[in-house]
Amino acid sequence: VTLIDGRPGESIPVTDRGLNYGDGLFETVRLHEGEAPLLARHLQRLRAGCQRLGLPYPGDATLEADVRALLSDGPENGVLRLVLTRGDGGRGYAPPPGAHPRRILSVHPLPDQPGEGLRVGVCRTRIGRSPALAGLKHLGRLEQVIAAGEIVRQGWDEGLMLDESDLVIEGSRHNLFYLRDGQLLTPPLPAAGVAGVMRALLLEVMPQAGLSGGEATLRYHELHEIESMFLCNAVVGIRPVKALADRPLAPVAVLPQLRAALVEAGARWVA
């Protein structure tokens, strides 16, 4: 089922600026037992992204109504994709004054869950550095598309992406946490990457799980110093990495505490 501006639909005008310029944002929301437990956090991030782009935010009430309509008629569990484009706008990059954003919401099955522990490689495809777009989940995912092709060819479960300067940024579809010297760390994202909802939640609940840490840069040549690592996103929660480029990693000992803290914060499906 797909809702376009609140009404069932399957197509959009070719003049949509999301298509023509990647002029829009999206959220990927976990649906669990007929609810969208982290929806408020997704909408908060979407609103912040709209402010950065000068894109009119449709308002929580409108988007919540869209989600309710989809949930009333859809599967209990799955993935909600919420796309917001700047609407129609002809030719030319300049955002048209009085743009009327377009909302596209669709529900998809949960992705396959590989067994306990991911086998992860390091992509040759570099992630770009763009301070103007860093952190945003915008519609231009072509680097991730190229990386995903590489990951499929290599037979990995996921691949880490480095920027030009050999900083480890994230996976192609997950953020990344790692343990070093007893601290739980994740790369800062001032110039590249998506600031994920699950990443933010983990940074927030870390103390409740008895962990200290935060943001810390990670370079390619430091990867061999890492004891253990996990990937995360708002659909799958936490996924431990069991092997990084053929090197086995230690299990993430604090996983039960972290999952408990996430459940406490609303991410009930990660239990």
Next chain:
Amino acid sequence: VTLIDGRPGESIPVTDRGLNYGDGLFETVRLHEGEAPLLARHLQRLRAGCQRLGLPYPGDATLEADVRALLSDGPENGVLRLVLTRGDGGRGYAPPPGAHPRRILSVHPLPDQPGEGLRVGVCRTRIGRSPALAGLKHLGRLEQVIAAGEIVRQGWDEGLMLDESDLVIEGSRHNLFYLRDGQLLTPPLPAAGVAGVMRALLLEVMPQAGLSGGEATLRYHELHEIESMFLCNAVVGIRPVKALADRPLAPVAVLPQLRAALVEAGARWVA
């Protein structure tokens, strides 16, 4: 008039990967007196881009037939936008095997031509560095959208975009040539920018115009050393810059020779 996969149409499925991931390329082709004089060069670039992205190229014959169909029914002069997406592909970044690309061709009026000479500023919006995408005219133009908003607010005709390291890359919708020590130069684009069809043609015909030069990096702090500058793209041809951030620039003395060489090479409308 819009042709989608060769047939008149106004909408595309919401599952299109161009919309959802920016997974596609486009060309902006000048239509002049009922013809598309540089079409062969545009198709050559499109084919090369498809090879980089593993996107099946529809073939010259198919695209030429699309263009002929549009020209037979459209205005004599204008702008043809040719979008090629990876077609439909559900959720997930990995390019689906056997993807069937979608062709979207539309005709638009020529943009307003400001009088002789552009007033150009330097954008605060930085252009990203992405070796994976550099040179490609891909669908993710969100940095240019942000820059275009800045250019409108500032009242400039166009803005130059720098990368993070203060390299001058291009304008928001033009490539850039500058004259220094009698040489005609343009920034190399190994990590950022669009390698434009008009830029390539100018590099090619430069000797016929009696000019030497080529690619040479240009840093922000070197802008004050430049005698004169022009911008170019395949729609407008050459546009001299008369003022750069309030500093008047000298006229581009070699403009008549360059325009004559471009006309000779097929870009007849720049005369």
